Amino acid sequence: MTTYKEIFGKYVKNYSSDPTADAEGQVWYNSTSGTFKSELLIADAWAAGGNMNTAQRAFAGAGTQTAAFGAGGYRTGAGNQNNTEKYDGSTWTASGNINTARRFLKGAGTQTSGLVFGGRANPGDVFSPATEEFNGSTWANNPTGLGTAVSQAAGCGTQTAGLGFGGYTATLTVNNTEEYDGSTWTAGGNLGTARYGLAGAGTQTAGLGFGGVIAGTPQTATEEYDGSAWTAGGSLNNARAGISAAGIQTLGLAFGGGPFPTASNKTETYNGTSWTNTANLATARTDGAGAGTQPSGLAFGGGPGPSAGNTAATEEFTGAFLATKTITTS
Secondary structure (H helix, E strand, C coil): CCCHHHHHCCCCEEECCCCCCCCCCCEEEECCCCEEEEEEEECCEEEECCCCCCCCECCEEEEECCEEEEECCEECCCEECCCEEEECCCCEEEECCCCCCEECCEEEECCCCEEEECCEECCCCEECCCEEEECCCCEEEECCCCCCCCECCEEEECCCCEEEECCECCCCECCCEEEECCCCEEECCCCCCCCEEEEEEECCCCEEEEEEEECCEEECCEEEECCCCEEECCCCCCCEECCEEEEECCEEEEECCECCCCCCCCEEEECCCCEEEECCCCCCCECCEEEECCCEEEEECCECCCCCCCCCCEEEEECCEEEEEEECCC
């Protein structure tokens, strides 16, 4: 009978406890349990989370997979919204309303130290520079708003080191970037390409912007920010606008969006150089929100198309990982 040593050129190691996983297919014998074990690679996957209480789109989201928030947005038949919901990893609960009801605003920060800005507000659906800060229960207006009132911009960073970029005003698509220090917004380096409906991830000094739309055409362009200037990164595989994001500049996650009028379920991961297609969302959506990291992302809300209703669906992303499997012998 052929042995493991003859096939692989080495013996099966003997351990009294399972070693730290380091390679797919690694095999060992656990002398304490008297079993052979191996490492199995579990692929990227999305799984259903708890539904939001209110199905809506075009709202701000931020935080982590187990402590996220969603604020503002738009609900078909009900217009701009001011509600806030918080997620604990399984359930969404209502929290304090934002002060300015609006859609297409953006967010940053955490569930207990959040930030929202921009969007289109009531009355009159005007472009808003409004900036609000969240303490986990209530929102406070900052009288110093954005320098340029924009809608469908991108956001990332924290409450005291936020970043907003791109979007459009009442008259044009913009490439401007603004940096927030916890009290005021100041101009940063311009995006290389003016666009709106793009997504943002990362921090104020290591930001990531991708996707969006120019003159009605979805984009694949990715740009990276170093705190002062944007440079080109690897292009998305799927051109999309109304796209959502999670992660950091070197471990990004892009999902949803769409080549209008439909929504996409495509997901891509970024390694700081290039994007790779991976597991699709169960629910295709555009203008949803994202939170978390590349290995632990969160997708929530959005809709199947620009005017085709809203979804309350929440999905949780788990990046590929090694799992220990017991090998049965007979």
